[in-house]
Amino acid sequence: MNTPPSPPGAERTDGSSVQIGALVPLTRPGWVDAGRHLLAGLELAVRDVNDAGGIAGRPLELVVRDTAADPQRAAAAVDELARLGVAAVAGEYHSVVARTAAARADALGLPFLCSSAVLDELTEQPTRWVARxxxxxxxxxxxxxDFLLGAGHSxxxxxADSSVYWASGTRILRDHLAPRGGTVIELDMRALTPAAVCDELVGNRATALLLLVGHPEPAVSIVTSVRRDRRLAEITIGAPAGQPESAEWARSLGDDGAAIPFLRYLPERLGPLGARVETALRERLAEEPSFVAFEGYDTITVLADVLRSHGVDRARIAESWPHVAVEGTRGRIRFSRTPGISVWQWAWPPIHVADRDPAQPDRFRILHAG
Incomplete structure (x- = not known):
């Protein structure tokens, strides 16, 4: 008698590994440093899960695909991973790429736990398949x-480069600042050189410049030009998307890369689990782990808990999001339906505004807690 094959993601009892697909930007034009840290967190957590017995005695295995910040490449990777039978997909850093991956996962009925992308509308319609x-x-x-206003900037x-992500960020800033007396001045980096940016800042009497651009370029060139312009000695440079946390940023800019505030998704102080993971990540990366590495670790921590309690059936995994209650490296993780957000959302991870200390650029200062 011929037995029909099990559908992808169905329960298996043959001792084979439980596979999770991982979407990570590992080559240019992706932000390679972020991808490296994300993968380090994912891999470390897989090691810890397997050291603790795996998933009901079965080893957990990552199937890694490089998205290179390319949405179409990510969509093709999701298709491939679904065919390979992974229980779920995890990861991705770039918001525009994650949005395409989320849409494809939703269409295929494949659970996707997004680690790092922040774009509010990760899917066009509410979905049960995606959590973040x-x-x-x-x-x-x-x-x-709020940090900028508190620091006296109006x-x-x-x-800004041209992308959905940067346009969304500009809109959020304008909508939040305008009722509070703030003005947002847009500088289109498709038309301006870094030197021309300096002239625009002087002409518009801006007291702060936010880098809504790619890294390393044109971000590094803009910072260098502004730092060298004596007219702009008092201006604050900021990077809400987090570029200054990267070790590559510090290598590229040295002292010029300090005192540039960015958003960091970490608590002011890590608990015992976070501190242990931080030490292990530092050894693995040979540098200070970014918040993205912790996001990677927490992603696997959540999925391992779901797989242990609900099995590897894809529909059951998706049904589990509202029941998750897992201790991660940065606090207790629960998912909920949040107004304006189309996916299951951890509301909220800890957030603070930080920068590199000018007196010691390899040290981070906390400037404002969210």
């Missing part, structure tokens, strides 16, 4: 706007 650990952009960037320029 990172805070929504509107939540984090409003905290950043004329804020944004040097």
């Amino acid at each position: 650990l990172a805070p929504a952009q509107s939540h984090g960037w409003q905290i950043y706007a 004329r804020i320029a944004v040097a």
